[in-house]
Each structure stands twice: as C-alpha cells, then as structure tokens.
Amino acid sequence: MRAVDIIMKKRGNPSSPQGESLSREEIEFLVNGYVRGDIPDYQVSSWLMAVYFNGMSFAETGILTDCMLNSGERIDLSGITGPFVDKHSTGGVGDKISLPIAPIVAACGVRVPMMSGRALGHTGGTLDKLESISGYRTSLSVPEFRTFLEKTGFAMTGQTKEIVPADRLLYAMRDVTGTVESIPLITASILSKKVAEGSDSLVFDVKCGSGAFMKSLPDAQLLAESLVGTAREMGKKAIALITNMNEPLGNAVGNFLEIEESMDVLDGHGPKDVTELTLALGAWMTVLGGKAANFDEGMEQCQAAVQSGRAMELFMENVALQGGDVEKLKRDRGTRRSPHHTEIRATQSGVITKIEAFTVGLAGVHLGVGRNRTDEAVCPDAGMIFKHRLGDRVEKNDLLLDVFSRDEAGLENAKNLLTKAVHYGNAAPKTLPIILGEITKL
Numbered sequence: 001m002r003a004v005d006i007i008m009k010k011r012g013n014p015s016s017p018q019g020e021s022l023s024r025e026e027i028e029f030l031v032n033g034y035v036r037g038d039i040p041d042y043q044v045s046s047w048l049m050a051v052y053f054n055g056m057s058f059a060e061t062g063i064l065t066d067c068m069l070n071s072g073e074r075i076d077l078s079g080i081t082g083p084f085v086d087k088h089s090t091g092g093v094g095d096k097i098s099l100p101i102a103p104i105v106a107a108c109g110v111r112v113p114m115m116s117g118r119a120l121g122h123t124g125g126t127l128d129k130l131e132s133i134s135g136y137r138t139s140l141s142v143p144e145f146r147t148f149l150e151k152t153g154f155a156m157t158g159q160t161k162e163i164v165p166a167d168r169l170l171y172a173m174r175d176v177t178g179t180v181e182s183i184p185l186i187t188a189s190i191l192s193k194k195v196a197e198g199s200d201s202l203v204f205d206v207k208c209g210s211g212a213f214m215k216s217l218p219d220a221q222l223l224a225e226s227l228v229g230t231a232r233e234m235g236k237k238a239i240a241l242i243t244n245m246n247e248p249l250g251n252a253v254g255n256f257l258e259i260e261e262s263m264d265v266l267d268g269h270g271p272k273d274v275t276e277l278t279l280a281l282g283a284w285m286t287v288l289g290g291k292a293a294n295f296d297e298g299m300e301q302c303q304a305a306v307q308s309g310r311a312m313e314l315f316m317e318n319v320a321l322q323g324g325d326v327e328k329l330k331r332d333r334g335t336r337r338s339p340h341h342t343e344i345r346a347t348q349s350g351v352i353t354k355i356e357a358f359t360v361g362l363a364g365v366h367l368g369v370g371r372n373r374t375d376e377a378v379c380p381d382a383g384m385i386f387k388h389r390l391g392d393r394v395e396k397n398d399l400l401l402d403v404f405s406r407d408e409a410g411l412e413n414a415k416n417l418l419t420k421a422v423h424y425g426n427a428a429p430k431t432l433p434i435i436l437g438e439i440t441k442l
C-alpha cells in the first residue's frame with residue numbers, strides 16, 4: 001500500500017471529483033504510519049485536504065475514530081466510583097466553559113475526566129489556557145490522571161504520546177493547514193479523545209456562527225448529529241446543545257485572561273453569557289450522570305456549587321494537584337498582561353450591532369493566543385478585554401477594547417482586524433439566544 005494512492009483515491013479526479021470511500025485497511029495504514037513516523041507531514045496534510053473537500057461517509061468516520069482511538073492506550077477508570085461525564089466544545093472564541101464547568105459538576109458528585117485540545121485555527125484551546133497558570137501540567141500519566149480524578153472529582157489532560165497520539169499529531173497538522181472545518185475530522189478528533197478518557201456520557205457544545213467552525217445552523221445540526229450518533233454507536237450516552245458563536249463568549253479572549261474570567265464565574269460574578277452557558281451544559285452533565293432528575297434540578301445543583309464556594313475550592317485543589325502555583329495564581333489574577341498594549345476606541349457614536357467573532361479570533365492569533373506553525377509556543381499573557389458588548393450604546397472614542405500582544409507586529413495586525421470587527425448602527429441589533437438548538441432526547 002502507498003500513501004499517495006490513498007490520497008488520490010480520496011481526492012478523486014476531474015471526471016469524478018468526489019473521490020472514493022476508503023477502507024479500514026487504508027485508513028489504518030495512514031493513521032498508524034503517521035503515528036510511527038513512516039508517513040511524512042506533507043502526505044498527511046494532502047490527505048487531510050482531500051478529506052476536507054470530499055468528506056467521509058458515516059462508516060469511514062467511525063473507522064477513523066476507531067483507528068485514532070487505537071493509536072494509543074485508553075484510560076482505565078475501573079476501581080474509581082463514577083458516574084463519569086464530560087463536555088466538549090467544537091471550538092469557539094472566548095470559549096472558556098471547560099474551566100469552570102469541570103469543578104462545578106464535580107462539586108455535584110459527577111466525576112469529570114476531561115481530555116482537551118490546544119488552540120485550533122482561530123479558536124482557543126483549554127490546554128493552552130490551563131498551561132498559562134504557572135507550573136500547571138496538562139500532560140498527565142494515566143496513574144496521575146486517575147489519582148487527581150479520584151481526589152478532586154475532575155482531572156484535565158491532553159493527548160499524549162501514549163493516549164490518542166494520532167489526534168495529538170493530526171490536530172496540530174490541521175491547525176496550520178486549513179483543514180479544521182470538516183465534520184468527519186472534528187467528529188473523529190473529539191470522539192477519539194472522549195472514548196480514550198473513559199467517560200460514560202458526553203455533552204457536546206456545538207458552536208454555530210462566525211467564530212465557530214460551523215457557520216450555519218444546518219451545518220451545526222449536521223455536526224451535532226454526527227457527534228451524538230457516533231458517540232451512541234460507541235456505547236456512550238450523549239446529548240448536544242447548539243450554541244451561538246457569532247460574538248465572542250464573555251469579555252476576555254486570551255489564555256491567562258480566560259483563566260481569570262473562569263475564576264470570576266466560579267466566584268459567582270462572571271459575564272452573563274459565560275455563566276448561563278456553563279450552568280446549562282453543567283445541568284445536562286448532572287442529568288446524564290444521574291445526579292439530577294431533570295434539567296431544572298441540575299441547574300439548581302450547579303448554582304448551589306458556585307454559591308457555596310465548593311466549585312472554586314475544587315478548582316484550586318486541582319491547580320495544586322496538577323503542579324500549578326496557587327498562591328501565584330491568586331497574586332497574578334488581574335495583573336498579568338503582555339507589555340505590548342493598545343486600546344481600540346469607537347470610530348463613531350451609535351449602537352454596537354455586530355462583533356465578528358471570527359475576526360476577533362484571528363486577531364487573537366496575531367497577538368499570540370494561538371499558533372501559525374505547529375512548533376510555535378502561544379503567549380500566555382496575550383489577548384484582549386472587551387469593555388463594551390453587542391447592543392451597547394457608545395460615543396465616538398469610547399474605549400472598546402484593551403489589547404495585549406506578544407510583540408509590536410502582532411499588535412498592529414490585530415489592531416487593524418479588531419477595528420473592522422466592530423460594527424455600529426442606530427437601532428438595537430437582533431440578538432440570538434445563547435442556545436440555538438439541541439439534541440437532548442436520550
């Protein structure tokens with residue numbers, strides 16, 4: 001078998017541009033060959049582009065998920081009392097929900113074994129955010145993961161050389177080759193991690209809109225069906241919420257900046273949209289875990305976990321367990337900002353009618369929140385803080401955004417993008433609810 005023949009089969013040709021379905025042997029050959037280092041990056045990126053354009057059948061997606069899952073070990077959670085429930089987002093701008101939701105749901109008695117990813121395309125990554133806490137480690141061994149999960153009720157890790165190494169490599173390659181926005185590739189990436197981590201049940205947050213990989217509701221619905229359908233085929237209980245990602249979530253976009261905002265949610269004074277979505281997804285996690293009889297009961301439990309301070313206590317316990325410096329985190333809160341700073345001010349008076357999440361995410365990459373190359377490090381202290389949100393009335397020259405960059409060049413590029421990302425009008429914009437759709441029938 002040769003990689004080039006598999007690429008050409010999926011790519012098709014001018015008289016048959018849709019390509020052909022690949023067999024299990026062919027998908028296995030590519031995935032295993034890439035993980036072993038036998039197939040080079042350039043062939044895999046070419047194959048990813050063929051999949052991006054020609055897609056994969058439901059059966060191929062299942063096989064790809066399986067091959068990625070089998071590229072490494074699975075985490076064995078036997079001996080630890082469940083239920084084990086996780087949540088995964090398909091990626092957004094300012095989407096920090098994983099950070100507050102894990103301790104909130106753990107405080108409700110549901111264990112959350114969470115395997116997350118890094119920044120992808122214009123979207124942020126939970127691992128990059130967590131690593132912005134001084135000392136925090138996200139590459140856990142299986143025994144460490146089990147111990148932390150048992151002690152605090154949740155643990156946060158990433159793909160490693162041992163666990164779903166195929167996703168670790170493919171994810172990094174997709175990030176820089178323009179091949180992220182693909183339903184089968186997203187499905188296989190997410191589910192290989194979620195099955196490897198050992199959760200019994202999954203809640204998917206399928207983002208929809210300018211800042212999401214799925215821009216339209218029909219596409220988001222297809223991705224939600226693919227995730228829920230494949231998860232159920234793999235023996236998991238699963239539901240999905242389709243949520244609005246036309247504007248960034250919350251006021252902060254960045255790595256450490258989003259840790260700060262997550263702590264605000266845990267303190268009970270986070271931005272309304274982040275808090276509402278965290279509690280809604282958390283409520284579903286408690287329902288799937290059998291701790292709440294219905295959504296409303298789950299919501300009450302999650303709210304109580306915040307109000308009692310228990311969720312924040314668990315967050316801090318986890319930071320300490322995973323190597324983070326808790327005292328430094330407390331001191332850093334509200335102070336750690338990249339030195340290259342600028343302000344974006346309103347170019348006219350009026351009502352803010354749109355804040356393009358995609359453009360904001362792209363500006364974040366220029367600032368150092370994400371990567372342009374697989375070997376690039378992110379900048380923990382880069383990002384931006386919104387002082388005004390959609391629907392706010394502003395006067396010309398009012399401060400809209402504080403922007404912090406890794407370097408001057410990034411700051412300049414981001415400034416140009418961010419100035420264009422904000423639109424003004426005379427009348428209040430039509431606002432969408434945070435939850436646009438759901439697949440919640442179990």
Ligand code: URA
Pocket residue numbers: 089090091116117120185186187189190193
């Ligand atoms: N999250 C993932 O883990 N993978 C994707 O492809 C997109 C979002």
